[in-house]
Amino acid sequence: GEDVEQSLFLSVREGDSSVINCTYTDSSSTYLYWYKQEPGAGLQLLTYIFSNMDMKQDQRLTVLLNKKDKHLSLRIADTQTGDSAIYFCAESSSNTGKLIFGQGTTLQVKP
């Protein structure tokens, strides 16, 4: 079945770049998403990429998609303490429109 995997924890120093990785299994994925969740809050859409793209950049965020390896990454440049949160990747299948989420990566930014 469909599956999305992420590493659970990443710790970086303020000002460094963060790279959060995600792998998925559904080859029919059309959209791949990155969401941010702060404690006790809902989901905030950070960015998404269509499956026929291999890169998307939006200010400090860069998304790389390797469709052959079914690997997605989110790079946050100049990471700030306010970036500390849980980051979820998710994929959307063209067949159903529902989202399958990874387990979430907790990003800890140290001053």
Add this chain to the structure above:
Amino acid sequence: GAVVSQHPSRVICKSGTSVKIECRSLDFQATTMFWYRQFPKQSLMLMATSNEGSKATYEQGVEKDKFLINHASLTLSTLTVTSAHPEDSSFYICSAGSMNTEAFFGQGTRLTVV
């Protein structure tokens, strides 16, 4: 971007009572809405797909008689947790969208059953 409003954001109820959570798409028509549940420090799990004007499609293991979903209009879906018990305490999130478009999420509802 599009806005999805979820209400209430927090609710505390007594065991055995029912709780209704609303999910509204404020500036677009959502033929499909999705209800997710998130346990503490875990990922979001899809509970059901809510289709306007028809019965919801539930994921395996989700009790349809306990989690009643109604999608009576193109802008509103409701999730009712019936006869709530402490193990139903969780964070419930709705999203609205359709095939080949991005999904828009509500703010989530923190349900605590005491």
